[in-house]
Amino acid sequence: MRTITIKDLGDLSVGATLLGTGGGGDPYIGKLMAEAAISRYGPITLLDVDELPNEGLVIPAAMMGAPTVMVEKIPNGGEILKAVSSLERTLGQKAVAIMTIEAGGINSMIPLAVAAQMGLPVIDGDSMGRAFPELQMTSFHVHGIRATPMALVDEKGNHLVIEAIDNPWTERLARTATVAMGGAAIIALYPMTTRQAKTAVVRGTINKAMALGRLLRDVSMSVEDRSQHLQQDHGGVEFFSGKVADVERHSGDGFARGTLACTGLGRYADSILRIEFQNENLIAILDGKVVATVPDLICVMDRETLIPVTTESLTYGHRVTVYGFPCDPVWHTSKGMDTVGPRYFGYGVDHTSLYSGV
Amino acid sequence: MRTITIKDLGDLSVGATLLGTGGGGDPYIGKLMAEAAISRYGPITLLDVDELPNEGLVIPAAMMGAPTVMVEKIPNGGEILKAVSSLERTLGQKAVAIMTIEAGGINSMIPLAVAAQMGLPVIDGDSMGRAFPELQMTSFHVHGIRATPMALVDEKGNHLVIEAIDNPWTERLARTATVAMGGAAIIALYPMTTRQAKTAVVRGTINKAMALGRLLRDVSMSVEDRSQHLQQDHGGVEFFSGKVADVERHSGDGFARGTLACTGLGRYADSILRIEFQNENLIAILDGKVVATVPDLICVMDRETLIPVTTESLTYGHRVTVYGFPCDPVWHTSKGMDTVGPRYFGYGVDHTSLYSGV
Numbered sequence: 001m002r003t004i005t006i007k008d009l010g011d012l013s014v015g016a017t018l019l020g021t022g023g024g025g026d027p028y029i030g031k032l033m034a035e036a037a038i039s040r041y042g043p044i045t046l047l048d049v050d051e052l053p054n055e056g057l058v059i060p061a062a063m064m065g066a067p068t069v070m071v072e073k074i075p076n077g078g079e080i081l082k083a084v085s086s087l088e089r090t091l092g093q094k095a096v097a098i099m100t101i102e103a104g105g106i107n108s109m110i111p112l113a114v115a116a117q118m119g120l121p122v123i124d125g126d127s128m129g130r131a132f133p134e135l136q137m138t139s140f141h142v143h144g145i146r147a148t149p150m151a152l153v154d155e156k157g158n159h160l161v162i163e164a165i166d167n168p169w170t171e172r173l174a175r176t177a178t179v180a181m182g183g184a185a186i187i188a189l190y191p192m193t194t195r196q197a198k199t200a201v202v203r204g205t206i207n208k209a210m211a212l213g214r215l216l217r218d219v220s221m222s223v224e225d226r227s228q229h230l231q232q233d234h235g236g237v238e239f240f241s242g243k244v245a246d247v248e249r250h251s252g253d254g255f256a257r258g259t260l261a262c263t264g265l266g267r268y269a270d271s272i273l274r275i276e277f278q279n280e281n282l283i284a285i286l287d288g289k290v291v292a293t294v295p296d297l298i299c300v301m302d303r304e305t306l307i308p309v310t311t312e313s314l315t316y317g318h319r320v321t322v323y324g325f326p327c328d329p330v331w332h333t334s335k336g337m338d339t340v341g342p343r344y345f346g347y348g349v350d351h352t353s354l355y356s357g358v
Numbered sequence: 359m360r361t362i363t364i365k366d367l368g369d370l371s372v373g374a375t376l377l378g379t380g381g382g383g384d385p386y387i388g389k390l391m392a393e394a395a396i397s398r399y400g401p402i403t404l405l406d407v408d409e410l411p412n413e414g415l416v417i418p419a420a421m422m423g424a425p426t427v428m429v430e431k432i433p434n435g436g437e438i439l440k441a442v443s444s445l446e447r448t449l450g451q452k453a454v455a456i457m458t459i460e461a462g463g464i465n466s467m468i469p470l471a472v473a474a475q476m477g478l479p480v481i482d483g484d485s486m487g488r489a490f491p492e493l494q495m496t497s498f499h500v501h502g503i504r505a506t507p508m509a510l511v512d513e514k515g516n517h518l519v520i521e522a523i524d525n526p527w528t529e530r531l532a533r534t535a536t537v538a539m540g541g542a543a544i545i546a547l548y549p550m551t552t553r554q555a556k557t558a559v560v561r562g563t564i565n566k567a568m569a570l571g572r573l574l575r576d577v578s579m580s581v582e583d584r585s586q587h588l589q590q591d592h593g594g595v596e597f598f599s600g601k602v603a604d605v606e607r608h609s610g611d612g613f614a615r616g617t618l619a620c621t622g623l624g625r626y627a628d629s630i631l632r633i634e635f636q637n638e639n640l641i642a643i644l645d646g647k648v649v650a651t652v653p654d655l656i657c658v659m660d661r662e663t664l665i666p667v668t669t670e671s672l673t674y675g676h677r678v679t680v681y682g683f684p685c686d687p688v689w690h691t692s693k694g695m696d697t698v699g700p701r702y703f704g705y706g707v708d709h710t711s712l713y714s715g716v
Contacts, residue, residue, distance in 0.1 A: 157521055158531060163517040172538050173516060180534040 001051055003043040004112060004122070006035050006212060015213030016108035018308040019205070021297045023256070023279035024105015024131030025063060026310050031039040033077065034095035034109045037116035044112055045121035047097065049201050052194040054289050056096030059084050060124065061114050062175060063133070063186030064108040064152070066251040067279055068312045070106060079153040079186035080114040086151035087188045090161055091334075099123045099197065101138060101190070103205035104131030105310075110186070113336045125201035127190070129208075129328035130297050133255055133279035135174060136167035137340045139330045140190045143200035150189035154181040179254040186291060196249050202328045216306050226306050230323065237354045239284070240322040241265055243301055247314050255279050260300070260314060262322075273322060275300070277311055282345050284322065292324040293342040296354050299323045324354040359409055360482070361401040362470060364393050366568055373571030374466035375687070376666040378561070379655045381614070381637030382463015383421060383428040384471035391435065392467045402470055403479035405455065407559050410552040411629040414454030416481065417442050417549050419472050420465040422510070422532060423542030423636055424609040426670045436539030437511040437544035444509035445546045451637055457481045457512050457555065459496060459548070461563035462489030463636075463668070483559035485548070487566075488655050491613055491637035494525035495698045497688045498548045501558035508532060508547035511541040516633060537548035537612040560686045565658050574664050576709070585662050588681065595712045596632045597642070598680040599623055599661055605672050613637050616704040618658070618672060620680075629681060633658070635669055640703050642680065651700040653689035657681045668708050673703060682712040 004012075013027040020027075038044060061080050063070055077288070097114040101107055103126040115122045127138035135147055148172040152160040160177050164170040170189070178185045192200070215221075215229050230236035242264040249258035257278050261325055264271035274285045281298035284291050292298050301308050303319035314320075330336050338344065341351050362370075371385040378385075396402065412414070419438050421428055446452055456473040459465055461484040473480045485496035492506055505528040510518040518535055522528040528547070536543045550558070571577075573587050588594035600622040607616035615636050622629035632643045639656035642649050651657050659666045661677035672678075688694050696702065699709050 050408065156527070158527055159521040160522055161519040165515040169514070169516055173518065173535060176534040176538040178530060180530050 001048070002046050004046050005043045006038050009034055011207070011210045011217060013213065014105055014216050014307060015211065017210055017310060018212050018216065018299050019103050019297065020105035020131045021142060021281070022277050022281040022300055022311040023067050023133065023255065023333040024102060024107060025067040026313070027106050027109050029071065029074055030106035030109025030113070033075065034116070037113040041116040041119065042350045044115050046124050046206060047121045048205060049123050049125055049198050052097055052123070052197065055095045056194045057091065057191060058097050058098040058099050058194055059087050059095040059188050060101045060127070061111050061186070061188045062101040063110050064187045065178050066254060066256040067105065067310060068249065068251050068256040068269065069183030071312060073155065073182060073184045075186055076155045079116050079155060082159065083186050083188035084114055086159065086161060087149060087191050088154070088315055090149045091169045091191055095120060096194065097121050097123055099201070100126040100206065101231060102126055102128045103209050104128065107131070108209055110246065115120060118270040120272065121202060122206070123197060124206045125203045126205045127200070127202060127335030129202040129205050131280050132340055135171040135189065138190065139169045139202050140192065140200045141339060142330055142333060142335050145190055145192050145196055145200055148188045150187060152181070152185045152187050154185050175254045183251065183254065201331060203275045221236055223304070223306055229256045235326045238321060238323060240271070240286060241268050242271070242273060242320065244314055244316055244318040244320060246316070247311070249311070256312065259309065262320060265319065278345065282299030283342060283347055290349055290352070292354055293347065293349065293351050294345060295327035295336070295340045297327060298327040300324060310341050326354055359406070359579070360404050363398050363401045367392055369571030369575060370466055370564070371571065372665060373567030373569065374462055374572050375668060376570050376574065376657050377461050377567055377655065378463035378489045378638070378668060379665045380635050380639040380669040381425050381491065381656055382460060382465060383425040384671070385467050386465050387429065387432055388464035388467025388471070391433065392470040392474070396469040399474040399477065402473050404482050404564060405479045407481050407556050407561060410455055410481070410555065412552060415449065415451045415549060416457050416552055416555045417546050418457040418459045419467050419469050419544070419546045420459040421542060422545045423536050424612060424614040425463065425668060426607065426609050427541030429670060431513065431540060431542045433544055434513045434548065437513060438468055439475050440517065441509040441511045441544050441546035442472055442476065444511070444517065444519060445507060445549050445673045448507045449549055451540065453478060454552065455479050455481055457559070458484040458564065460484055460489045461567050465489065466564065466567055480564070481559060482556060482564045483561045484563045485558070485560060487560040487563050489638050490698055492528040493547065496548065497560050498550065498558045498715045499525045499697060500688055500691060500693045503548055503549045503550050503554055503558055507549065508545060510535050510543045510545050511549055512543050515683065523541050526701040529680040530713070533612045541609065541612065559686060581662070581664055582638050593684045595682045596679060597682055598644060599626050600629070600631060600678065602672050602674055602676040602678060604674070605669070607669070608648045614669065618669065620678060623677070636703065641700060641705055646709070648707055650712055651705065651709050652703060653685035653687060653694070653698045655683040657683060684712055
């Protein structure tokens with residue numbers, strides 16, 4: 001058990017952006033919401049999942065939609081509480097803890113804001129160990145936990161409760177509703193018992209995000225030293241450095257989809273890296289060869305500072321360094337790879353280890 | 359008070375097809391469901407709205423979607439009960455009567471099926487006096503009654519409860535969900551008190567549909583005599599007779615939209631009639647002149663039998679007669695005309711009386 005105070009949010013924000021692998025939504029707005037909630041209601045208790053009681057209801061909360069929309073469609077502040085309370089009402093039970101669906105991006109912050117408001121602890125963990133674009137892409141799904149009942153709330157006051165036959169149907173119904181709501185919505189879903197949470201959560205990812213953020217923001221260290229730590233302490237692999245030549249994006253179907261192209265610099269001169277994304281970076285192709293794929297993390301960072309950069313803020317000429325990080329072992333299971341492997345996203349390749357090619 | 363038995367369903371079906379004005383969904387499948395329910399649970403009580411108690415909950419039930427899809431996406435039978443029960447659960451109250459949203463098309467039958475199952479009476483009336491394509495196009499909306507909480511259920515077992523900020527938002531959220539569910543869904547919506555129903559319902563439309571059906575199916579009368587009755591007893595105006603030259607349809611956005619073109623026969627020889635529809639017929643243009651528009655009813659009938667024909671079953675060469683019928687007075691109010699007048703559907707004309715031009 002530890003507490004999260006306002007001064008932790010800077011580190012968490014940077015670490016969560018790295019785990020967002022280009023997507024996840026810039027944590028900026030979520031950070032403002034968490035800051036406001038902590039300054040009003042006080043620090044938040046962060047619990048290891050084993051510190052939870054044996055019985056009780058856990059409710060995860062998040063924002064859903066295209067990151068490009070999320071950064072412009074600011075919640076009014078009441079939606080998260082409304083979404084979580086809606087599930088409590090539907091289930092006729094009060095939550096004992098709030099959980100994070102994805103440690104990457106804005107969804108590292110949304111649960112903190114509602115936990116502070118409700119005076120509930122947050123579990124140190126998530127269901128991805130990163131960010132993924134679709135609702136069924138969770139360790140909860142891999143462990144057979146249903147995403148519904150699920151509540152969706154928008155900033156105008158519209159409110160839906162979904163009961164779906166399976167998690168892919170939940171994704172489909174929630175995605176179309178999110179698009180109808182304007183491209184982003186606040187959600188509460190995967191309500192579960194503390195017992196289920198203990199089995200299914202990807203552990204320690206909030207602390208991990210804070211540690212990554214602390215490292216990347218530590219200007220007392222040189223970029224080279226920070227880079228060393230990323231490799232030694234976090235399994236990172238640098239596989240490219242260069243500048244952005246082109247970013248193509250479209251967001252019509254509730255996702256930000258597109259391609260990033262970079263030309264190499266330094267020891268990567270004459271190389272071209274292409275990254276394709278659906279909110280999050282899915283596949284990296286260096287000079288025609290696949291060098292990294294989901295579920296591993298493909299992270300684009302500023303070349304001079306190593307601060308991670310979200311896809312929507314990349315612009316022509318930006319100097320970047322690209323890293324891969326290994327995914328959580330849950331994704332190496334057969335159901336895990338079926339759910340988030342490159343073939344699910346339509347690529348005709350198998351996942352290969354980050355360490356095999358570079 | 360009277361009862362509806364299986365032998366009434368034939369008349370109701372034909373009359374409801376006429377009131378469906380080309381859309382509303384062919385009552386055939388609904389008729390099978392109502393027949394099955396009546397033969398299992400017994401006849402249904404049809405109540406005048408004034409026979410309802412002063413206090414109590416009334417729940418309307420319907421099918422939503424493109425009629426072209428409805429005729430191919432057959433409910434499994436449990437959806438209507440699930441949708442109505444879902445609203446009862448949400449509101450914490452049992453219904454005392456079932457109501458019809460639209461007397462035109464399949465939605466004349468859906469409420470009967472669930473009323474028989476639940477042993478509840480059906481109110482003799484609806485909210486349109488015909489069929490309209492969108493959820494807010496109801497006398498309930500004109501009287502300020504909210505469409506939500508609204509339940510949507512599909513044949514697979516998916517289930518949504520919507521709470522929207524207003525009725526156009528309900529339409530938007532329900533329409534996208536219906537499209538995601540495959541183009542058609544069973545809905546329960548506009549839950550209201552018996553007191554509200556007494557103010558807002560369009561009265562007597564179930565009996566009216568049965569009377570129309572009885573007339574149109576009465577083969578002891580000549581077509582000319584039936585035509586006379588349509589004009590004298592129901593205010594009908596014949597404004598065209600001819601054959602179908604072309605029907606263009608598309609159903610991508612949850613509606614069946616398109617245009618019907620007919621070339622004239624007999625006294626309409628050398629004339630061309632064009633009808634545009636969004637599920638229901640919206641506007642009829644004879645030789646370039648608007649002769650009828652929503653909210654009046656534009657009804658296409660078989661030329662030899664006067665049996666009404668839905669848009670999805672019209673084919674090249676079909677001999678048809680086209681009638682207009684006056685709409686319920688609720689649509690002549692300012693809010694009524696804003697909700698369903700020709701300008702709402704994007705036509706730059708005002709509604710003109712059926713009797714002015716022909």
